[in-house]
Amino acid sequence: MxxxxxxxxxxxxxxxxxxxxxxxxxxxxxxxxxxxxxxPPIEPGTIFALGLNYADHARELAFKAPEQPLVFLKGPNALVGHNAFTPRPASADYMHYECELAVVIGKTAKNVKQEDAYDYIAGYTVANDYAIRDYLENYYRPNLRVKNRDACTPLGPWLVDAADIADPMDLRLSTSVNGKITQQGTTSDMVFSIPWLVEYLSAIMTLSPGDIILTGTPEGLVNVVAGDVIVTEIENVGRLVNTLIDDQDYLNRNI
The missing domain is CATH 2.30.30.370 (FAH)
Structure with a gap:
């Protein structure tokens, strides 16, 4: 469902x-x-985000694939739903999308082993985790201005039950900007798989229902500007639409 x-x-x-x-x-x-x-299709708990979790994306940024997962946390203010607007800072020269498979935890998980990891997953949804490269101070640990801005992470539209996805590690991802495909990849190219991440994270802290793991993005990033319509899509999971607007237009909409 x-x-x-x-x-x-x-x-x-x-x-x-x-x-x-x-x-x-x-x-x-x-x-x-x-x-x-x-x-967003769920009320979020803790939001975990993976950096450089696709080897081709790491190469795109002139990095080696990490030997340990590069994890940072996001606040719920960053999330926004399907067909919503995301502000693009006027001071930014380079902002890009990131099509990501989002994994939603379904029950309390502590010290879960990889072979049992899927038993703790409620379902999957699509994320577009925008990044503003101008503000980046550390590629390995993106700071507040890069990854925690209001409405910078569209999520949805649907949460697809885990039972309806035969193999989440073999799904096609794509992004289009104004109708032109700019990014393509597959979840099979993740450096750290979904079961591996559930084991790793649950060994550090207890995972709770509603927690979200954003699993990273493949190569194919381009600069996007106000007025662009970005569609991030994942096979069998959904098609997420977002429109960029400038800061002032965003503020005017939310006054």
């Missing part, structure tokens, strides 16, 4: 996807995807 969250008529609703792609409310009401305000 594909599940999501929307805001409509002054309230948050849990919804699921109909076979035709429309949004179905709990009472059976069906709505078109472009007629609702999308929220």
């Amino acid at each position: 594909k599940r999501g969250r929307i805001f409509i008529n002054g309230a948050v609703h849990q919804v699921h996807a109909d076979q035709d792609g429309s949004v179905v409310l709990a009472d059976g009401t069906k709505l078109a995807q472009d007629k609702v305000q999308w929220l």
Whole structure:
């Protein structure tokens, strides 16, 4: 099943996807995807993000693939839903998307072994974890201004049940900018696999339902600017649409 969250008529609703792609409310009401305000498909717990977790992306940035996972944390303010707007700082020269498979934890996990890792996963969704390279001080540990800005990480539209994804380590990823494909890859090229990451992270701290692991992005990054429409898509998981706008337009929308 594909599940999501929307805001409509002054309230948050849990919804699921109909076979035709429309949004179905709990009472059976069906709505078109472009007629609702999308929220991230879950209320997030801790958000873990992986840096350089695809060898081709590491080479793209002139780095070797890491020998240990490069993990940093993100605040929930960074998340925004499908069809939303993300502000692009006027002072930035280079900002890029990152199409990522997001893994959502389904039950409390501590000291989980790789062979049991999938038992602790609720499902998967699509993330677009924007980065602003101008503000980067350390490629290995992105700072607050690079990865924790408001609405800098679109997520959704759907949470797809883990049981509906036969092999999350063999999914195609792609990104298009204004209709032109600019990034393609596959989750099979991750440096550290999903089970490996669940074992690693759960050995350090207890993972809780709603925690999210952003698993990194393949090569194929380009600079994007205000007005660009970016679509990040993962096979069998979903198609996530986001539009960049400048800072002032974003503020005006949220006053």
